[in-house]
Amino acid sequence: MNESLLRSLTPSVLGILVRRGADFAAAEDAVQDALVEAVRVWPAASSPSSSSGGCPVRDPKGWLVTVAWRRFLDATRADVARRRRENVVDEEPAPGPAPAADDTLQLYFLCAHPSLTPSSAVALTLRAVGGLTTRQIARAYLVPEATMAQRISRAKRTVSGVRFDQPGDVATVLRVLYLVFNEGYSGDVDLAAEAIRLTRQLAAQVDHPEVAGLLALMLLHHARRAARTASDGSLVPLAEQDRGRWDTGTIVEGIGILRTALARDRLGEYQAQAAIAALHADAPSAAETDWVQIVEWYDELARLTDSPVVRLNRAVAVGEADGPRAGLAALAALDDSLPRRTAAAAYLHERDGDLATAARLYAEAARKAAGLAERDHLTRQAARLNTRRRR
Known part of the structure; x- marks a missing residue:
């Protein structure tokens, strides 16, 4: 069963039913029924060399349209409260290739x-x-x-x-x-992979630099996925990740898509975020990261979004580019209640050598953390610094 083929055909089949007169809710239910039927009746295995890409029917889209339309007609005729829809339901279309409209x-x-x-x-x-x-x-x-x-x-x-x-x-x-x-x-x-698939599909439908920017951003983040957690499930900060585990092919693809989008000179927030991710992905090591250019991209991103989260991330980048005290000065302008502000302050104080303040702030940030993995990571950071102070 080619599940990816079924998923890729879903929106176009749904669109055809709506164009024929089905309302969206009824059409969507009918398409889901057709997908279930395909899973039931299509052979579990088919030749990958067949002209239908491994699908056991010659025209899988047409097959789904026919079955979904019949399910819609059955549901419409069976529901007395919906009999008025019969006015828009003509005779069942003759079997044949599905319409090309998408x-x-x-x-x-x-x-x-x-x-x-x-x-x-x-x-x-x-x-x-x-x-x-x-x-x-x-x-x-x-x-x-x-x-x-x-x-x-x-x-x-x-x-x-x-x-x-x-x-x-x-x-x-x-x-x-x-x-x-x-x-x-x-x-x-895998929702991350599903989001990438849907964004690729959207990029094929609309020529928009921000669609490309989001696709590039997803790819660049997804490329680092294998290195983000240790074998015990604990978080691994970007600076400590094994860059040999990053997916270089996905990084190359993401950077290529981003460059094409940026060349159109219609900058948007996803392109700016992707540019920051590309600078991280392109650095051979954490020490060789171009933090000055990252700060410049955060300036662009802040101009586009005026987001306090962006300003928080910019403050950390300033701390890397110009020193931790410069980062703390940038952080001071942000509201104390901002999520992860306390963790950022802890990191910058540690960079500045103030281990006591950093340990206290890491512990405070752990209490505020929304997720278990983040809470465990911050707790370990606090314990690590307290151990260093006692030596």
């Missing part, structure tokens, strides 16, 4: 509609565009399947009245995809 881009816009909450937009995107099942999405986000089903149903009802050809906002779509990417890996779905 509404994938409109599905991205619809699933990231501003009326949806971020969590609902993420869930709907993964199901309607990504082709994941409700169970897979629920496991990835560590919530009960019934809870995720309700979230997706509410999201579908929310966008059911939105015109399918209504212009969408690329920036909103990118924020949703980045939310997916930052979830990483949990359950039985």
Whole structure:
């Protein structure tokens, strides 16, 4: 069974049903039924040398469209409350090749509609565009399947009245995809890899430098994934990572995509973030990192976003480029309640040789940490410095 093929066909099949007159919610349910049917009836193994790319049917998209449309008709005719839809349902189209029109881009816009909450937009995107099942999405986000089903149903009802050809906002779509990417890996779905796949698919649909910038950013971060944790699951800071474990092929691809995007001279926040990631990825060692240029990119990013998190990261970069006291001075202008500000202050105080203050701040930051891995890492940092002080 070629699961990646099924997922890649999902948005175009859904788009065809909507164009034929099905509302979005009913069409999405029908497509999910067709995917389940494909898993059931397609042979478990097929020849990878076949003309259909390893798929046991000659026209997999057409097959899915036919089955999904029949499921939609069955559901429509069976539901008395929906009999008015019969007015838009003509005779079943004759079997044949699926239409060439591709509404994938409109599905991205619809699933990231501003009326949806971020969590609902993420869930709907993964199901309607990504082709994941409700169970897979629920496991990835560590919530009960019934809870995720309700979230997706509410999201579908929310966008059911939105015109399918209504212009969408690329920036909103990118924020949703980045939310997916930052979830990483949990359950039985690698959400980081899924976000990269969906962003590649979006890049093929729309010529936009920020789409390329986000794809480059994801690739550059993903390339360092294997080195981010030790064998016991503990976090490994960037400066201590084994760069031999970084995926150089993915880094090269990400930098190439970024250079093409930057050449268009339409800078956006994802391109700026990718440029910072590229400078880290391009450095042979932590000591050889071009921190001066990283600070310059953070200046650009702060101008684009005016984000306090960006200013926090900039303060740490200033501490590397101009010394820890310069970094602490930049940090002083930021609100004490800003997440990870205390951890950044601890790091800069350690760099400045003030181990007592650094140990105290690491312990304080550990108490504020949102995740267990981060909390354990900061606790170990505090213990390490306290041990050094006692020697």
